[in-house]
Amino acid sequence: xxxxxTSVDLLGITLSNPVIPASGTFGYGYxxxxxxxxxxxxxxxxxxxxAEPRFGNPTPRIAECGAGMLNSVGLQNPxxxxxxxxxxxxxxxxxxxxxxxxVSGFSVEDYVATCAKLDKQExxxxxxxxxxxxxxxxxxxxxxxxxxxxxxxxxxxxxVTTKPVIVKLSPNVTDITVIARACENGGADGVxxxxxxxxxxxxxxTGKPILANVTGGLSGPAVFPIAxxxxxxxxxxxxxxxxxxxxxxxxxxxxxxxxxGATAVEVGAANLVDPYASKKIIEDLPRVMQKYxxxxxRDIIGRAH
Numbered sequence: 547x548x549x550x551x552t553s554v555d556l557l558g559i560t561l562s563n564p565v566i567p568a569s570g571t572f573g574y575g576y577x578x579x580x581x582x583x584x585x586x587x588x589x590x591x592x593x594x595x596x597a598e599p600r601f602g603n604p605t606p607r608i609a610e611c612g613a614g615m616l617n618s619v620g621l622q623n624p625x626x627x628x629x630x631x632x633x634x635x636x637x638x639x640x641x642x643x644x645x646x647x648x649v650s651g652f653s654v655e656d657y658v659a660t661c662a663k664l665d666k667q668e669x670x671x672x673x674x675x676x677x678x679x680x681x682x683x684x685x686x687x688x689x690x691x692x693x694x695x696x697x698x699x700x701x702x703x704x705x706v707t708t709k710p711v712i713v714k715l716s717p718n719v720t721d722i723t724v725i726a727r728a729c730e731n732g733g734a735d736g737v738x739x740x741x742x743x744x745x746x747x748x749x750x751x752t753g754k755p756i757l758a759n760v761t762g763g764l765s766g767p768a769v770f771p772i773a774x775x776x777x778x779x780x781x782x783x784x785x786x787x788x789x790x791x792x793x794x795x796x797x798x799x800x801x802x803x804x805x806x807g808a809t810a811v812e813v814g815a816a817n818l819v820d821p822y823a824s825k826k827i828i829e830d831l832p833r834v835m836q837k838y839x840x841x842x843x844r845d846i847i848g849r850a851h
Contacts, residue, residue: 548841549832550831550835550836550842550843551842551843551844552564552828552831552832553843554588554809554810554843554844554847555809555844556588556589556672556710556736556787556809556810557712557735557787558710559644559671559672561588561589561810562588563587563588563828563831563843564588564800564804564808564810564811564843565587565588565800565810565811565813565824565827565828565831566587566588566589566591566646566789566810566812566813567587567590567591567812567813567814567824568591568791568812568813568814568817569592569593569594569648569674569676569714570593570594570617570619570648570814571813571814571815571816571817571818572590572591572592572593572817572824573592574592574629574633574634574636575590575592575637575640575641575645576639578817578821579640579641581821581822582825584641585642585643587824587825587828588810588828589643589644589645589646589672590641590645590646590824591645591647591648591674591812592629592633592637592645592646592647592648593623593648594621594623594648594649594650594676595623595626595629595647595648595650595660596621596623596625596626596649596650596651596656596660597625597626597651597656598625599624599625599628600620600621600622600623600625601622602619602621603618603619603620603622603758603759604759605758606756606757607620607758607759607762608757608762609746609747609756609757611747611764611768612768613766613767613768614764614765614766614767614768614769614793615764615765615766615818616745616746616747616757616762616765617742617762617763617765618758618759618761618762620759621650626659626663626664629664630663634667634669637669643671644669644670644671644672645669645670645671646670646671646672646673646674646712647667647670647672647673647674648676648714649661649664649673649674649676650676651699654698654699654702657675657699657702657703658702658703658705658706661673661675661706661711662706662707665706665707665708665709670709671709671710672709672710672711672736673703673707673709673710673711673712674712674738674789675699675700675703675712675713675714677690677713677714677715678690678714678715678716678717678718678739678740678741690714690715690716690718691716691719693724693725693727693728694728696713696725696728696729696732697728697729697731698732699713699732700713700728700729700733701732701733704732704733704734710735710736711733711734711735712734712737712738712789713736713737713738714737714739714741715737715739715740715741715776715780716740716741717739717741717742717743717769717772717773717776717792718743718744722739722740722776722779722780723779723780723782723783723784726780726783726784727783727784730785730786734786735786736786736787736788736789736809737780737784737788737789738788738791738812739773739776739777739780739788739789739790739792740769740773740776740777740791740792741763742763742764742765742769743763743769743772744761744762744763744764745761745762745763745764746760746762765793765815766815766816767793767795770792770793770794770795770799771793772792773790773791773792773793773794774790774792774802774803774806776792777790777803777807777808778806778807778850778851780807781806781807781808781848782807782851787809787810788807789808789809789810789811789812790803790804790806790808790810790811790812791803791811791812791813791814793814794811794812794813794814794827795813795816795823795827796830797827797830797831797833798834799811800827800831801834801835801838801840801846804843804846804847804848805846805847805848805849805850806848806850807847807848807850807851808847809844809847813827831843
């Protein structure tokens with residue numbers, strides 16, 4: 547039997563496979579490089595980076611729940627200048643493919659400044675502009691729930707960048723297709739979805755919320771059917787490529803996500819449960835493709851339509 551072709555094209559860059567560890571679940575890569583050769587990945591999206599260093603939210607930041615987890619880390623990162631001077635050189639020694647730079651901000655100016663700096667880095671292949679973080683006050687999701695704000699941030703970022711811009715969308719909206727179209731109108735080259743759903747847990751002993759931030763982002767297998775539905779809807783609404791994510795834990799999930807319309811697929815919470823999750827999914831892809839008689843993975847993108 548012919549070896550299945552797992553490669554896909556994401557905005558002009560060929561990936562050996564569509565599997566991308568999601569931002570915030572894979573650090574800056576070298577932490578996982580101690581466990582296995584991370585060059586088996588299609589690429590990965592590094593930790594959400596902001597213009598200034600951020601300590602993040604107070605603890606506790608993590609709460610478990612059935613079929614998933616809640617997090618309210620709050621974009622803890624050393625700031626873009628340190629990422630460029632310290633993190634990227636360390637990454638270069640272990641990862642030899644273009645990397646996806648994930649950018650967050652609290653104002654249009656923040657996004658523009660951070661994207662302009664990362665756009666100049668040779669290692670960066672794509673900019674993933676996160677307008678969807680539910681765990682920070684006054685930033686992130688404030689842009690992701692308002693079509694005008696989403697379009698404006700996209701338009702301004704596109705003015706200062708040459709690399710493909712993928713805008714990461716929030717599921718915490720009535721109609722995600724409205725936001726996706728706004729980003730497309732603003733010049734986005736692609737969209738990624740979904741980020742986490744807003745949730746909370748309460749400690750029954752104390753009667754108080756478990757998370758110091760009260761609410762946090764729900765991720766894990768519980769959100770997969772919602773993510774799949776939204777990717778399916780957005781595929782019909784826009785003409786730009788989609789990176790699908792949300793509760794992906796297996797090669798079977800990757801096939802489903804691509805059938806709904808995703809060109810590539812991010813794996814998030816699964817990496818926190820098993821650091822080898824993305825590697826295992828990649829290794830299992832050829833078997834699952836053969837099971838469903840799929841010769842070329844790129845041929846199934848959007849086939850559910």
